[in-house]
Amino acid sequence: MEKAEMTQNQKLLEERLEDAQAVLVGIGEEFNEEFEEIARFPELMSALEEVDINPTLEWTVPFLEKCYIKRHNEGRVVDAYRALYGLIKDKDYFIVTTCIDGNIEKVDFNRKRIVEPCGSYKALQCSMNCNNELTSPEDFTQLVCQAILDGVGLDSLERPVCRLCGEPMAFNNILCESHYMEEGYQPQWEKYTDWLQHTLHKKVCILELGVGMNLPGIIRWPFEKAAYYNEKASFFRVNGQLYHMTKELEQKGVSIAENAVDFLNRFHNE
Ligand SMILES: [Zn+2]
Structure with a gap:
């Protein structure tokens, strides 16, 4: 019963995407990197043990995370991005993500269309x-990755x-909290708001994927608003827990009660 319903939702999504002139995608908490497979990298495990023993090395943790992200290129989340890419690659799309892990770039999305x-x-x-200076972390990250591979100690x-x-x-x-330098994403944000404005009278398919309530002002609320004001919009909310549709969008919105990563991965089995 449930499976048949999902298939119907998949079909509906494919139809709406086919028909859409623009596709707005929001990616949220369900896609966050959880570092679940860190045990596959023994050198990272021993580095973390070193941090456990010596808390003054706590500062290295984000760099260890980056080493993990660089090396861990497969898994259900990357598969889901691949499925999403297959669905929207030929469309005029824009993606807003609250993820900070950059895993989305492991698939061929156009980076100019991601904020x-x-x-x-x-x-x-x-x-x-x-x-307001930004510098590349690559050289130092390389140093950290090499240090742990060589076992020289953090x-x-x-x-x-x-x-x-x-x-x-x-x-x-x-994670910089109140010291977060927002200039880093501003140029892309401007492109996004500009793009969004141009969708006002278009058939836009809005996909809200695994977006929770941690930061509703970035995706959830503005997407609802965009769906509400655009008469030709269709709106899909996919979420394992927070899938409920607001009253205003009951007519044009489709609520899919499934983890968005799992939902997308169903498209591989077609
Ligand atoms: Zn400074």
Whole structure:
């Protein structure tokens, strides 16, 4: 019974996508990297043990996470991105994601059509946000990855610091909390809002995938609003728990009560 219903939803989604002139995609909490398969990388496990024993090495954890993300290129989330790519690749799409892990870039989406308002692991900023400089983390990450592969110990590394104020550097993402430097995603955000404006009178298919209530102001509420004001919009909300549709969208919205990663992965079995 449930399976038949899902198939119907899949068909409906494919129909709406086929028909759409633009596709707006929101990706949220259900796609967040959970580092579940870290045990597959013994050198990362021993590095984390080193941090456990010596808490002054806590600062290396985000770099270890980045090492993991760089090396772990398969799994159900990447598969789901691949399925999504297959569904929308020929469309005029834009993707807003609250994920900071950058896993979406493991699939061939056009990066100019992705905005990551919560930041990522792609740049470093001053952890005190004393200036608006972004620097590449690649060289230092390479150093960390190599150190753990060689087993030389994390305490041999020197923490990167801001060249202006001397405070530690941090990845340019919301984990910086009040010091998060938002300039990092602004250029893409402007492209996105511009794109969105141009969809107002188009048949836009809105896909809200696994977006919870942690940061509803980024995707959930604005997507509802976009669906509400655009008469030709269709709206799909896919979520394992928070799948309920607002009253205003009951007519044009489709609510799919399934984890969005699992839902997308069904498209591989066609
Ligand atoms: Zn600084």
